[in-house]
Amino acid sequence: MIVSQNINEIATLIQQGGVIAYPTEAVFGLGCDPRNLPAVQRLLDIKHRPAEKGLILIASDFEQLRPFLAQDLQASPEQIQPNNITWVFPADTTVSPLLRGSHTTLAVRVTKHPLVRELCDALNSPIVSTSANITGADPCHSTQSVLDQFKHHQLAPDAILDGPTGGQLNPTEIRDAISGKILRHS
Template sequence: MIASASSPETFWEAARLLKQGGLIAFPTETYYGLAVDPFNAQALQRLFTVKQRAANKPVLVLVHDQAQVRLLAEKVPAELQRLMDRFWPGPLTVVYPAQKELPALLTGGTGTIGIRQSPNLTAMRLLEEFGGPITATSANHSGAAAAVTAAEVEAIFGKELDLIINGGCTPGGAGSTLVAWDQQGLHCLRKGLISLAELGLEKLFSFA
């Protein structure tokens, strides 16, 4: 079912579905994303099945604010905090050491968790209504092009989703920039909308 982002009832229903283990699609600042409760192992399994995603590939998570990062990350190194303060909300996914009790599918067995605060108003409203983090892996079958409209999401998944929030056409193009930290320092794992030059850290970054 496609529902309009202009209706408050859409977000109430989306939050209700997520709390019951549902799977929904919603717009972000890049593509449409697929949302489940990241702490619900059964919902995560359904997400991976529908997306046809390998179990060793982690999925990123959106948070409403920086306080929610602590629900997912074991620690927040100062280097990552500095990037959060400067570029959030925005298309920068930050990879942290993960809380050990997180579902294995969420981290892909990596021991890390990728988190972003989206500037998309529909995504932020969904997060506010749900009251916790949500997954935001791109709306596509693994390896295929990601959907940029609600109609494209419906064409890909049909009735496999419980709800599609129609927030208009998303920009597409490059995804979020992916940055991680380890004992050797900062690493750029994926180039994206925020360039290394914009980050002002190009001399510190390496690709791993």
């Protein structure tokens, strides 16, 4: 696994189909290009995550997320601002079940994390986000914990974007974008 603080190096790896680990608001995440379905499948394989559950997309700007969401949606100012809330919107009909799972919706967030914002800006794209851990294991809170968790596994991320998490103690709150109902508390 490559460990790097170089945003451009990590962005290039993602553009080439790589899967990375990176710091988010609370824990390290696993990510890749959401348009590269073989990379998404590899991410699911690394994590041992059933595709039916779906994934989150995070971006530096809500406009990066729009191609993945229903074309007629009207997002509120709160939903398009960087925050620690993940919103579940109706997905565009073209979004792969590898991303949305068995749902007709897709979870998205405009992240506040500065490194992830910089990475999404470099890509001009959202990235997939799911906790960096093998399903059932504790989420990783540091570069070292990612290295430790994946060192003996045949499947592992290609690289780690080295940096601190945002210091949030719990995963982001998840809300339904239409009703505002809280689906997961932070």
